[in-house]
Amino acid sequence: MDKDTLFSAFGKWVAPINPNIIPNWQSTTTLDRYVKKLDTLVFLYIFIEAQLEKRKGLRSIMRKLEHDEEFQKQLGIASISASQLSRKNNQLDPEVLQAILCNLITQLHRDARPVSGRIGTVKIIDSSTISVCLQRYKWATFRKTKAGVKLHLRVAFADPDHVYPDKAVVTPARPADRSQKDVLIDESDVTYLMDRGYLDYGKYDSYCERGIRFVSRLKDNAVVEEVEELSVNTDSDIIRDVKVVLGKAHKRMQHPFV
Incomplete structure (x- = not known):
């Protein structure tokens, strides 16, 4: 054809x-x-x-x-x-x-322009678990009665007209989401958005040192220590601006968040 x-x-x-x-x-x-x-x-x-x-x-x-x-x-x-x-x-x-996908992604990267010069391209990472037949996929360990694979996906958001899969990794379903963070978070000129399944204070410190921008949800029991109150313009919609450190004891982060 x-x-x-x-x-x-x-x-x-x-x-x-x-x-x-x-x-x-x-x-x-x-x-x-x-x-x-x-x-x-x-x-x-x-x-x-x-x-x-x-x-x-x-x-x-x-x-x-x-x-x-x-x-x-x-x-x-x-x-x-x-x-x-x-x-x-x-x-x-x-x-x-995979080769065809990578070629299409290369074309999209060439044509897409970041939504903002300040934050650059936004990349969203998340995973989906897919149940499969235990007899046919014994390598995909999940539960006693069924197997499963997990698709770890990174989606690039350049602007409302350019949203596309940027990277994909398939693993057995059992490993935690954060086990693939090193594969999915590997660039310093983008801003990453992730769910609480990728929470890892040690990695967050590493991202701060490497200049990798990210936004992550926190668990309900997260320890947030306020270390400095920052000034806010009187005409701003922001109520408070505080510098904080996450974690406690040996899990306390070294780098504060502003």
Whole structure:
């Protein structure tokens, strides 16, 4: 399929995908070896359409292709079975998809401009736990009766029109969210927003030393020590401005927050 001939709404969705990434993988791996119809790029386009249209399963995807001649022309195939889709899904190397994602992120970074020159780009980090079959995913330790994976996601907010996934890490569900902080928080020219699951006073001290800006929710039992009262303009909406230190005893932070 030649993406340059796509003029439909769907074609505009997939146009930013760099199809040259696939041949690069084909030259060094068994990707698409002996494949005559359902190659990786066609498979990717099929599942992008399925995601956009919120299709319920493989048979729904199959029926869409069977009854849509325009979609058939765009893909270059007339039909596909649910079993073929399932086999391809099981065989596909996730690193190929990671390479495509990284390429799309690079394009977005190039086109997006920060919402503010003072705080730069805002990056939000959070995680989602996904339950999976214990028999098939024994490596994904979670609970006695089921397995689970955790998607740690970093989303970049450049401005209201540029919000996009920036980095993703998949781990077993059991490790705590904060175990991936070093992977997700690695730049000093952005402001990070995170939930209380990433709370770690030792890391916060490290961020202060490295000049990494961040905003985090605190736990209800957090110890907050006021160390200095700062002046506030009389015409300001701010009620109080206080310099504080978090934690106590050996967990007390070295750097105050303003």
